[in-house]
Amino acid sequence: MSDDSSALSRRRLLTTTGALSATALAGCLGSDGGGPENEQLADTRERPLPEGAENCVSTMGIERDPDGLTAKENVDYQFHPNYTGDSGFIELCANCQFFCPGNNFDSSDSSDTTIGACAAVEGGIYSQDWCALWQPVDGLEEQDRSRARGSQTEN
Template sequence: MLAAGGSLALSAGCINTPTSGPIAVEEPNDCLEQLDDSVPEEEATALSIDGVERQAEANLASKTEAGYACGPQEGMLCGNCTFYIDDKSGDGIGACAVVAGEVRSVDWCGLWQPRDGYGGDGG
């Protein structure tokens, strides 16, 4: 019985060793490699989902300045932000009225603001 327990412990220890094969680990901002620095004209000139006009290119915050991160933050994501511009080109990636380049609806940044009627007022 002791031998069987020892084998189980040895097997369990091997599962987590680096030599047991590669384990896919997603880096926190791997999605940034998928996003272009520019957006299609139809998104660059579109209004956000709440009707906010996109700022001039020179006034847009970089993703670094905005604190852009892949994935949502406590229920906040680009897709439910007042500044998000829905995908118009069919590639599944949209834009933002205040952040430069492409953005994904499933990501988040520090400039996030709730959509009209969403959040704090019970809407």
């Protein structure tokens, strides 16, 4: 192989690699966030309080006071669990003292039981969400922490 054809092959390889990298980067940066997965996420973020949840009682017996609630933006509310908390557990609304599950409400016309409420935070709450007010339900501390983290290994 001559030096000219070797240099041409290297140049073609570098040019092609650079073009592919630039295309991939432009695809990532140029996204408007309007894909189907983002539309679904945006749709699940702001849910109204389910009918019958105004004065619900949490899984730990804490009564919801509609006048004493905190706004989501004031409690670092996030639309996914907290995997890095100090508790050693995946922290989510479903295992929080303040959570009122959606299937506990009196509403007979509500077909969506995935939206619950909170005795401390305003609005509709999903069981997989999290906020800074999270407190574990009684008995969570006694559970095997490795299994609570989703570990597949045996101790």
